Structures are given as C-alpha cells and as structure tokens.
Amino acid sequence: MADMKQYVEDVLASIEQKDPEQKMFHDTVSEVFSSIVPVLEVHPEYRENKILERMVEPERTVSFRVVWQDDKGEVQVNRGYRVQMSSAMGPYKGGLRFHPSVTLDVLKFLAFEQVYKNALTGLPIGGAKGGSDFDPHGRSDNEVMHFCQSFMTELCRHIGPNVDVPAGDIGVGGREIGYLFGQYKRIRDSYDAGVLTGKRVDYWGSLARTEATGYGLLYFVKNMLDAKGIDLAGKTIVVSGSGNVATYAIEKAQEYGAKVVTCSDSNGYIYDPEGIDLAAVKEIKQVRRGRIKEYVETHPQAEYHEGCRGVWTVKCDIALPCATQGEIDLASAKALVANGVTAVGEGANMPSSLDAIAYFQQQKVLFAPAKAANAGGVAVSALEMAQNSERLQWTFEEVDGRLKAIMKNIYESARKNAEKYADPDDLVAGANITAFVRVADVMLAQGLV
Template identity: 60%
Template structure:
C-alpha cells in the first residue's frame, strides 16, 4: 500500500474506533489502488481518497415502539449516506441484533463501488436497526417499521436516498415502511423504496435478482476456464432470499446444489436440494433448515461444523460477513474448489481471499458478484419513474446483460493493470475510478 493510502487508512482507524468491519472494507479496497493512484495524480491533488472514506452524512436515531404485551421497547436506527457522486444514495436496510454503526458503514462503503459497477446512476448508502424480527408477530413488526420510518422519512426520497431490503427486511417490512412513509408525507412516491410488492410498484424478478446474479457471475468465471455451471457440485451457505435463488439458478443451469445453512447448522442433501421444500420451509413457514431435514429423506443436518468442509467445485457464500475464514478456505481448496463467488457482503475474511488467490481459485468479490440485486432495484426505480412495468423475462434478460458487463469490466480492468484473473483488483479499480472521476468533476463537495 502506498504511503499516502496507508496514511488515510491509519486515520480511518483512529477516527472510527471499534468498527473492525469498516476498517476491513476500506483496507480491502485500498490494497488494490496503488497503480491507480500512481497513474492518476489528480486523485492525490483533490484528496479523493480522504473524501471517499468519509460518509457524506451519518444518521443515528432512537426507535421506540410497543410490543404485543404493551411494553415499550427501544432500538437504534441508522442510515449512512456515504457517497452521492453517481446519483441518489442507494442501499438496503438491515434489521438484525448485530447491527451497529460500524456494520452500516462497512456495508455503505462497499455499496459505493458495487453500485458504480452496475452502470446505473446510483450512489452508495446503507441503513438498518439492531431490532430482531425473528419470532416477532406481524403486529410488532408493523409497529416497529412505522416507528423506524417516522424518523427515517425526513432523510430519504426518490431523488435523495432510496433504501431497499437486506437481512431481516423483506417484502412484508418494505410494505409497512412504505405505508408509513406515504401516510407521513401524503405522497404516493413509489420510487422512495425498492423491493415493493409487484401490484404497487415493485419489479418482477427483484426477489430472485441477487441469487440469480451471483450464479451468472460464477458461470462467466467458469467460462474463462473453458467450463460451465452445468455438471458442477455447488455448496451454498445461508438459506435466505439470496441463497434460495442462487440454488434455483444453479439448478436451472444444470448444477447440483448439495447444501444450505442457517444458525441451526447446515443441510447436506446429496441428491440435490429440493427447492420447493426449501421455499416452503423458509419463505412460507419461516422455519429452520432442521425442518427441511425432518421432511426430506436422505438429507442430514450437521450442527457445529463448517459448510465449507463439504466437497464441491463451486462455493457460494450467501449468509453474512466473515463467515468463510482461512480454515474454510483451506478445506475448500483441499477438496478441489474451482470458483468462489460471494452472494453475501464481504463473507470471506482477508486470509481466506489470500488463500483462494494464491491457490489460483477464481474468486468473485461480493461488490461484483452480488451486484445483481441493487442493479434490479435500479430497474425498479426506472419503472416507477416511467410507470412502465417490465415483465419477468425482460427483467431477467436485463439482469443477465448487467452481470455479463460487470464480469467483463472486472476482467478487462484486471488485465489492464497487469493482473489477469484478479477479480478483486478489477472490481475495486473499475468501481473506484468511475466514482473518483465524478467527484473530480463535481468539485470539492
């Protein structure tokens, strides 16, 4: 890392105490930028690096709400509006007990470059709360969402900041959030949130987009090695929206997916995951993967182990940050993995990424591989603005084109900078340059 990058990184550490995920996200990008900074002295002169690591705005607020027993609960809400050089802030809302300011900043920082890679006119932001929706009634979730939006509505808008869903925030929560926004503002401003229900402004294909996109990206990586997704043995972590539709797309392309997971453990199903049963358990019943095993003969539940110990040729981490460490990476390499594509945000630790790259495993970082979700959210924004809905096939066709262009952009940028096959460097540089150039042209703001 160049001394000036190291200086900015050291300042990030000093000024953002107790935020290791944010530190990790910044370092991961900075470690790719030496050749760009040397080639573009104008980035130095205008302090682009110092400005890009500082959010344009950080909002933290109290969220008081009443549970079903009549007791008042208090959570924290967050929205970090990180960078608007390319367009309105865009990024999801995460409801999970682990949420804190550092988590939101890491996610928002990643979102800047992910959104840049999509080619759509959207900036980077992220938000959420330490509220845990698991086990809560619909009434409790509605009241929490209404309380959360009572503050958030002051800071968002279709030309300002457009939140979406993330962990713990699906169509139900987006519906409650939008209903409260509409009540408070007296505006049917459909474009203020994405991930909406299709009958009232949502996009067909948005639910599937992140999972489909990561598999399309993995397939394109395989094609560079003369292979394809067909016939691959795939391990997927997680069992939420991203994981389910990664399973669906991989199976559609002829792969056999043998695992899914959640906090109760992971399923091994050698016959291939029964997609309809998985959807019934997770999407309809909101159950656990242990419920899947009880109803799927021949499958087994492993508790306390690592899903990465299961032999595979393609691995798709689709759960949460830092779930795949160096032990998991070593196990995957030992068992012959050829491609790892991140469906979650920063699910691989730096040590794991180093192992994959030194072992010549094709590795697709999340800011590129899982960008299909936010790209389709941008399509939803365009549909809301034009009042012209797209069909499912139109959306998925556009998604495939976007993922192909992201893959091409990452691959060609890596080649341009002398590191063919290094998708981390390609994604970081391609995403950074577009944002940095926009910042230069807009002046010191």
C-alpha cells in the same frame, strides 16, 4: 509505486486513529484501497484532490431512537441508523438491515462497499446502508408493523425518490418494506413509489427483484467459468444461507445443470447428497418461516448439522457463500481448497475474510468478489426506480434480460481492468479499480463537495 503505497497506508492509519473500534470498516477500506495503488500512480490528481480521504467520510450519518410497543403492551427501544456514504453517482441507494448484529461499524462497511458495487452496475445510483438492532425473528406481524412505523417516522426525513432510496436486506423482506412504505406514504401524503425498492409487484415493485441477487450471482460466476472453458453443468455446489440470495442462487444453479448439496440458516446446515429439494426449502423458509433442520424430517437421505461453518467442509467444485459477512475465515478457505474447490462466488456482502481471499488467490481458485458478483440485487432495484419513474412495469423476461447483460458487463469491465493493472485473474482488483475510477472521476468533475 512506493510513494502511492505509503499514501494509501497513511489514509488507512488515519481512519483507524479516528475510529479505532470500526474494524470491519477498516478491513473493507483496506481491501479496496490496496487494489488501487497502480491507478494512483497513473492518476496523481486523485491524491492531489484527496479523493481517498473524501471517500472514507460518509456524506451524512444519522442515528436515531426507535420506540415501539410489543404485543404485551411493553415499551421497547431500539437504535436506528442511515449511513449516506456517497451521492456522487446518483441518489443514495442501499438496503436496510434489521438484526441484533447491526452497529455503526457494520453499516459503514456495508455503505462503503455499496458505493462501489452500485458504481459497477453502470446505473445512476450512489451508496448508502441503514437499519436497526431490532430482530424481527419471532415477532408477530403486529409487532413488526409497529416497529417499522416508528422507524420510518424518523427515516422519512432523510429519504426520497431523488435523495435516498432504501431497499431490503437481512431481516427486511416484503412484509417490512410494505409497512415502511405505508408509513412513509401516510406521513408524506404522497405516493412516491420510487422511495423504496423491493416492493411487492402489486404496488409497483419490479418483477425479478426477488430473484435478482441470486440469479445475478450465477450469471457472473458463469461468465467467469466460461472465460476459462469450464462448464457449470455437472458441478457440485455448496451454498450457505436459505434467504432470497441463497434460494435463487440454488434455483439458477440447478437450471444450469449443477447439483447443489447444502444450504443453511443461523442454527446449522443441511447436506443432501442427492441435491437440495428447493421446493421443500421454499416451503420451510418462505411459507412456514421455519428452521432449515425441518428439511431432514421429510428427506431421510439428508443430514442436519448444528453450526454454520461446517458447511465449508463439504466436498464441492464451487462454493457460494450467500448468508452473511465473515462466514468464510482462513480455516474454512483451507478446508474448501483441501476438498477440491475450484471457484468461489460471493453472494453475501463480504462473506470472506481478507486472509481467506488471499489464500484463495494464492491457490489459483477462481474468485468472484461480492461487490461485483452480488450486484444483481441493487441493479434490479435501480431498474425498479426506472420503472417507477416511467409509471410502467416491465415483464420478468425484460428485467431478467437486462440483469444478465449488466452482470456480463460487470464481469468484462472487472476482467479488463484486472488485465490492465493487476493479474488477469484478480477480479477483486479489477472490480475495485473499475468502481473506484468511475466514482473518483465523477467526484473530480463535481468539485469540492
């Protein structure tokens, strides 16, 4: 065991030496590889074939200039990226993020996570991530269209239904996907419906895709709680975020009889002791594209608080971070535990720091890691690809039923490997091991590529 642990430490040291500034990437690699030491002991062939060293190197990284003109006639310049991490399991698959925080470090960490998340679904998709430091917030539809068209003019060289299939992420919703798809179609002169997922239903998107990540999160959490004989009904839940993931996590939690008392945006959070009025949140965020603080104008019993981390000081049974990476640090984790939290389900990508996760596990908090718990979105994206290949559109009920089955399978696979190699309640290790073995075995089968 000591020998394989040293091997993992050597691999981690090598990537830190190569790219010392990419801390988020280092952290996510460390989180995965630290879990798989027991597997390496049983399967020395992974070390002999340098599977770990190959996994941390993207198959391809593309960086490009995006030049566009705003409504004032001024020229704007942004930077675009696509990190194609692994095609071992299928075409590269992963979202596009438009946000000022986008860097190569952020996208490498997200792409690495995506490989394992996608492998957990059991569907034939590899892993990638991309985006730009462009901020669509406050921009007109015309400006967003100009940016998306310029971005796709370069990206179209590197994607295709059997090569790389991007989707949406932070800052990339149905509007942006539409503009991106239109430009791809114009340049390629081909109606490749399967080149992007997250499309509107009227041009061959999938029903239930909008709801998938949030619904899938609750399906996973419910499986986790059911295994412990805990009923979700009647529980008080704190949710961060107010985008698609948070919105539909709230919706499904309320369907299960839980009371959700918070949600947030980048400026602050609302607390409604009577339970979030989801219709009001949808009106503010999806229709008016407003700020969450507007909620208190029509709900006098609710409170608005500036800043986002304060949401984790609200007393709850279950916490669902659904906003962005790194939103729960150690201090936030301690506040949640002090206030009685018994379960945490990650809806965003890597929203909890490594020391926060360790603290939750030490305190015996049930923990559903992002790569497993939020895999519902990419699972339905893969189902959208399947529908596009068939030139058919399944019903909402059929897609949702498949999603529910996929999330149950992800939970059971993670729990099985946690029991085999680690602590039975360590779903972090269980999910990492499940995904790693699936990808590693395929890489061995395909040779030195």
